[in-house]
Amino acid sequence: MIPKQQETSTSDLMLPNAEGYFGPYGGQAIPPHLKSIMDEIYHAYLAIRETPAYQQELQELYQHYVGRPSPIYFARRLSAACGGAKIYFKREDLNHTGAHKINHALGEALLAKHMGKTKVIAETGAGQHGVAMATACALVGLPCEIHMGAIDIAKEHPNVTKMKILGARLISVDRGTQTLKDAVDSAFDEYMQDPEQFFYAIGSVVGPHPFPMMVRDFQMIIGREAREQFPAMTGKLPDYVAACVGGGSNAMGIFSGFLDDHQVQLIGVEPLGRGVAKGEHAATLTYGQPGTMHGFHSYMLQDAEGEPEPVYSIASGLDYPSVGPHHSYLKDLGRAQYVAMDDQACLDAFMQLSRLEGIIPALESAHAVAWAMQKAAELDEQQTILVNLSGRGDKDADFVAEQLQL
Missing domain, CATH: 3.40.50.1100 (Rossmann fold)
Structure with missing residues (x-):
């Protein structure tokens, strides 16, 4: 446990450090070959987010699209x-x-486009992240595959319909509890088929570095x-x-x-x-x-x-x-x-x-x-x-x- 601090500067609170840690939390608990892919995303994000073209496109979409x-x-x-x-x-x-999911969905879809990825993969629970990613991918012209637990598909039918209308390929996850955790597992398995060409658009401030930082930054x-x-x-x-x-x-x-x-x-x-x-x-x-x-x-x-x-x-x-x-x-x-x-x-x-x-x-x-x-x-x-x-x-x-x- 970290000792409780009464006053901490924003620069301290707005980590992570270069290894992706917020205090003792975060990091990259992943195999070496996947670490190189995550590091590539990290460095691409740091470079692309500072370019005027990326910033202008994202800000215009926030204002006029979102x-x-x-x-x-x-x-x-x-x-x-x-x-x-x-x-x-x-x-x-x-x-x-x-x-709120559209805030980071647009950022991730634009990043995937700038990196030259050929497909965006995402998980969803309630379907809001799935709809947001399907929307963002339709906008930037990238194929989108959404993994969703079978129980959540039955429960969140309106969002399922929206994802299909938007052109996303919906994968029903029938293993385990058939909910969000299993959808994450399924999406990650698909991502590992070709991590160099695919982009896994994580739907929250979770996952290996740099995703907790990236999604936080967009939100x-x-x-x-x-x-x-x-x-x-x-x-x-x-x-x-x-x-x-x-x-x-x-x-x-x-x-x-x-x-x-x-x-x-x-x-x-x-x-x-x-x-x-x-x-x-x-x-x-x-x-x-x-x-x-x-x-x-x-x-x-x-x-x-x-x-x-x-x-x-x-x-x-x-x-x-x-x-x-x-x-x-x-x-x-x-x-x-x-x-x-x-x-x-x-x-x-x-x-x-x-x-x-x-x-x-x-x-x-x-x-x-x-x-x-x-x-x-x-x-x-x-x-x-x-x-x-x-x-x-x-x-x-x-x-x-x-x-x-x-």
Whole structure:
């Protein structure tokens, strides 16, 4: 464990170092031949991201294609219903494709094009990363292959349809738990068939270096915008910034804007699922221990042999047994706190936000909404909570209606 530090500069917090470590987490736990491929991606990324052509193309796409900047919205009726603090949302759900995932999908697809890759491979859980990558690949003209667990395919049918319409080849993963972890395994197996020609577009701040850094860098636009927008709107910084955490890309995106503001409390909200029993949740930072999987070292839910445990969440995008190494580092430092909300709280928040504000959130995002609703009641009306509303719930509407027998 890293000793808790009360004050740490952004330059320290915004690692990784040259070997891809955030403190003791991250790195490249991969075979030597794959390390050379990862290092090639790393050096290509460092070179390409600084070119005016790449920067201009990406910024124009963010503005004119994605619709950035995404606004901040004061949830007046939800705040009144909860009592106490005022709740605000960073509206990533309004992005093209309906989630924050498009931010890094465009960056990765452009990088793959600039590197001359012949196919982009990706995994997806809830389908938002899959839709975003299929969209980005259609835009840049690269073939796209999406690996998705069979259970998630059945659960997230609207996103499955979108991926097919966009021209992606969808691979149903029937092994293991047939969810996100197995989709990652399947996508990685396909990537290893020809890593020199294929590009594996990882969907969160996980995986071997440089992916936790790259995805974080693309998602930092959320935090940069929010850090300017919130004081302009309210006259001060938020007291709390909250976001759901599975792999952790949307949370890392918004946290990055406030890391130096130590008066702002950063809250990552994990899925408690059906309870604390093994296999019934995916609250990695709450109940896990440091371990290694999928080429990186971080907190993970593991058995006595160090193998990943089965995990579960009502939100397909959160049921992953590890977490981004940057989050593990922030947890050990004490700069961010991580809590867990269960399925029922998630569903309640989903319905409350829908019926009080006319905003249907993704089930993933609803975990953070649930925490904010609970916390607001404990605070006074002068305090504020900013929630990253990372995605919209079109994909979840039929599933929730079935669950609640609407």
